[in-house]
Amino acid sequence: xxxxxxxxxxxxxxxxxxxxxxxxxxxxxxxxxxxxxxxxxxxxxxxxxxxxxxxxxxxxxx
Numbered sequence: 001x002x003x004x005x006x007x008x009x010x011x012x013x014x015x016x017x018x019x020x021x022x023x024x025x026x027x028x029x030x031x032x033x034x035x036x037x038x039x040x041x042x043x044x045x046x047x048x049x050x051x052x053x054x055x056x057x058x059x060x061x062x
Contacts, residue, residue, distance in 0.1 A: 016042030
């Protein structure tokens with residue numbers, strides 16, 4: 001069984017890759033640092049924030 005944390009991380013990574021492919025297919029002009037920021041933000045920061053929020057809610061419910 002997949003834990004909630006792994007499900008959140010996997011979903012965020014999948015969405016980040018989808019957004020990166022979409023941005024790349026648009027042939028838009030974006031800064032050189034944008035892809036790195038997208039993967040760090042969507043693959044690391046967002047899942048950590050979601051998991052921390054869910055952990056706090058579970059702790060408050062107990």
